[in-house]
Amino acid sequence: MRLIDIAHAKSGDKGDSVNIGLIARDRSHYALLEREVTADRVAEHFAGICLGEVRRYELPNLGALNFVLESALGGGGTASLRVDAQGKAMGEALLLMEIDA
Amino acid sequence: MRRDELKTVRVANGQAFWGDSPSAPVAQVRGGDIEYLTLDYLAEITMSVLRKQYERDATAGYAKDFVGLMSEIMRECIERNIKVVANAGGINPEACARALLEVAEEQGIRGLRVGVITGDDIMGQLDDLLGGGVSLQNMETGEQFDTVRDRIASANAYLGAEPIARALAEGANVVITGRCTDPGLVLGPLMHEFGWQWDDWDLLSAGTIAGHIIECGAQASGGNFQGGWEKMPDLAHVGYPIIEARANGTFIVTKHSGTGGAVTTATVTEQLLYEIGDPTAYLSPDVTADFTSIRLREVGEDRVEVSGAQGSSPTDSLKVSMAYPDGFRGSGMITWAWPDAIAKAELADSILRTRLDELGLSFRQIRTDLVGYNSVHGRLTPPASDPSEVVLRVSVWADDDRTVRRFAAEIAPLVMGPPGFTGLLAGGRIQPSRVMAYWPALIPKSAVHPQVTIRERA
Structure with a gap:
């Protein structure tokens, strides 16, 4: 299945980093997210887009994971030439990821 | 139960960025009862734009839209005792205060007391800081400051909630700051109303999290909502978020009835995760907040309760935002x-x-x-x-x-x-x-001394 079937997401920038909050639509899916959506899987998903490290933080109280992707915005801030200079749509890009249910 | 424990303070956000809806703050004032209206005008590089305006004209350098807004709502705010807290001061909060006093005079409004917060502008202190051994290196990239020193166009420290609470304690009904943290605009009023102390870490964490939830305006109440935008009702009239806070740090996120959008655990969760790093250590000058400590619960239509916030002491540094x-x-x-x-x-x-x-x-x-x-x-x-x-x-x-x-x-x-x-x-x-x-950097907190001045009609 794709993440978009069981999760929603929100992303935004901090300098050249982007953070993506990934939220289980139903709390019962949080364990699946925690198991499948590792920092390594996310780094692989964004290979060539995120050029730095990916860190994952868990928020079981909100049924959510937070990912910080470094060097992901082509310089970031006002200098970035990207159409999505602030990574606002990168949460949606994460939702395209396929996972094993 | 003490009266204090029953007291509820409602803080509404009416502006999430410079260029946000001009009708949102008016709707927050007219759509129901609130005690505070908070407005955010400053993006990371806005200060450099305002500094340029100031260099051309010493009476400029602040968010003029704010004065236009206040000329529309000032009378009602003062009559209904709604206090306004805005970082509209930019590089020149005193000039912003003078402009508000002129509006009051023109409209014959009595009782305006503007609390002006200064001390965030450290342009004149850069050499002293460098001389004192502060590197001012880029805190995100590690680059050395000498590569940009000659080009710096503005330099402002992010102040916290304390000077805002102080201005309110001195009787201000409008507080104008320069650069300050967005959550501080909400935490300041709550510290003042509930007498929260500088080391009530859990309470300061609650107020900071409340501020983070409403700082991006309608993003907490159905705007830019990824998890079900297609079913979000009446975004044309989206209601901006309101915090109803209690002295014990528990608060409700809500919006005025009859407005569009929605406040649900899902909308609040998306905003909680917006632009954060380590959720166990959300840093501010006031407190280190732990987002993993809170519980969300829907307690009614468009009402989400947030409880259990924990926090710990802040770091000894302040973040500085420079532009070049x-x-x-x-x-x-x-x-x-x-x-x-x-x-x-x-x-x-x-x-x-x-x-x-x-x-x-x-x-x-x-x-x-x-x-x-x-x-x-x-x-x-x-x-x-x-x-x-x-x-x-x-x-x-x-x-x-x-x-x-x-x-x-x-x-x-x-x-x-x-x-x-x-x-x-x-x-x-x-x-x-x-x-x-x-160019973001860190400086010692001890290098910055926020000042509060009350301005009123002579």
């Missing part, structure tokens, strides 16, 4: 039509690249995007067979404006490349725009 000019940029855009729109746009791009190479222009970065095809998701874009149109967008960043102008002169001639173009999307010759870059 860093070259010029420009983008050219041309639309190509079906059939083979992608191949046409790619051919035009390759013609352009060849010409730019032969001109020997030197760019810091050059980037080609096919807007309408893969400009946002890049190689993650699901395959499209033959889109009906694509926009070729080529963007450059160069040291000087002359290089960007020369690049710009090569865009229009591309219409004599592949067929099916529709003209320049942005129209006319591209004008280079100056890049104001952002």
